[in-house]
Amino acid sequence: MIKINNLLVKYKNLTALEVRELEFQDGIAYGIVGENGAGKTTMFKSITNIITNYDGEIYIDDQLVKKQNEVLASVGIVLDGMSVYADRTGWFNIRYFAGLRNCYDEAYAIELAQELDIYGVLDKKVKTYSYGMQKKLILLIAILSKPKYLILDEPFRGLDFETVKWFKEYLLKLRDTGTTLLISSHVRNDLETLCQKVHVISRGRIVDFLDLEEESKAMIRLIDTTNNQRATQIMRDMEFVFDEKDGKIRASIEQGNWQEVRNAIQAEGIEIIELSKTSSLDGRMN
Numbered sequence: 485m486i487k488i489n490n491l492l493v494k495y496k497n498l499t500a501l502e503v504r505e506l507e508f509q510d511g512i513a514y515g516i517v518g519e520n521g522a523g524k525t526t527m528f529k530s531i532t533n534i535i536t537n538y539d540g541e542i543y544i545d546d547q548l549v550k551k552q553n554e555v556l557a558s559v560g561i562v563l564d565g566m567s568v569y570a571d572r573t574g575w576f577n578i579r580y581f582a583g584l585r586n587c588y589d590e591a592y593a594i595e596l597a598q599e600l601d602i603y604g605v606l607d608k609k610v611k612t613y614s615y616g617m618q619k620k621l622i623l624l625i626a627i628l629s630k631p632k633y634l635i636l637d638e639p640f641r642g643l644d645f646e647t648v649k650w651f652k653e654y655l656l657k658l659r660d661t662g663t664t665l666l667i668s669s670h671v672r673n674d675l676e677t678l679c680q681k682v683h684v685i686s687r688g689r690i691v692d693f694l695d696l697e698e699e700s701k702a703m704i705r706l707i708d709t710t711n712n713q714r715a716t717q718i719m720r721d722m723e724f725v726f727d728e729k730d731g732k733i734r735a736s737i738e739q740g741n742w743q744e745v746r747n748a749i750q751a752e753g754i755e756i757i758e759l760s761k762t763s764s765l766d767g768r769m770n
């Protein structure tokens with residue numbers, strides 16, 4: 485578990501982050517959202533000792549990060565704009581950073597490089613890589629150690645569609661096998677796909693907490709069909725609660741039950757012309 489107590493991070497006179505109490509439980513994927521400059525990166529840097537001149541305490545697995553920094557061997561981090569040795573090859577960087585963590589596994593590095601489609605360039609100097617290729621290399625280095633905690637600051641920015649897809653699936657696998665994920669993103673879909681819980685930061689303070697997992701169990705849907713009168717009758721017969729808004733049906737139907745409702749509606753030749761979910765992330769993304 486990662487635990488933050490009375491954290492205060494300042495850059496000269498600017499209070500960048502002030503968090504009284506915050507915990508990240510093991511095996512959960514957390515989203516961190518907030519406007520530009522809210523303090524997300526500052527929080528990630530503090531957790532990983534990139535910033536150390538702060539007040540307060542940060543514990544990882546009950547170890548005080550500032551004092552027992554060896555606990556950071558269990559943390560992988562990818563910050564947007566992070567760099568590696570540009571004058572050296574991809575392979576040099578992989579071996580160097582994995583060596584620092586004592587986790588070099590060549591077969592796994594090759595497997596990941598092939599999945600990320602950068603295997604062919606690993607013998608070239610990093611300065612010849614595109615932005616996306618450099619980011620993939622940094623990702624590879626972060627996940628090579630199979631960290632217990634993986635911290636990702638805007639991980640998908642600058643990656644192509646196929647890589648984002650692969651990476652999201654990979655993260656879901658990690659999540660399901662117990663890795664704790666902390667992901668900052670400005671893209672709502674990224675958070676909804678990956679995260680179970682979301683902390684909202686604004687001007688350096690945690691201002692909200694959303695439990696997306698709980699919410700998806702009681703997802704509010706806006707539905708419009710070619711025959712709303714009959715569709716609502718079907719839903720009433722199935723004992724679902726609904727009301728009507730702007731001529732559309734608004735119902736709370738769990739993901740697991742939605743297929744059944746859809747089938748019953750479509751079985752009568754009624755078409756669903758609009759279906760949208762409303763989420764508490766609405767209006768909170770920047």
Ligand SMILES: Nc1ncnc2c1ncn2[C@@H]1O[C@H](COP(=O)(O)OP(=O)(O)OP(=O)(O)O)[C@@H](O)[C@H]1O
Nearest residue numbers: 495496498500518519520521522523524525526527
């Ligand atoms: N090295 C620095 N020196 C001075 N001020 C800084 C420094 N790094 C960040 N800040 C300031 O601290 C505040 C928090 O910045 P931070 O990078 O943590 O925000 P963020 O939420 O990650 O933003 P973004 O979404 O733009 O990445 C901002 O006001 C920023 O200008």
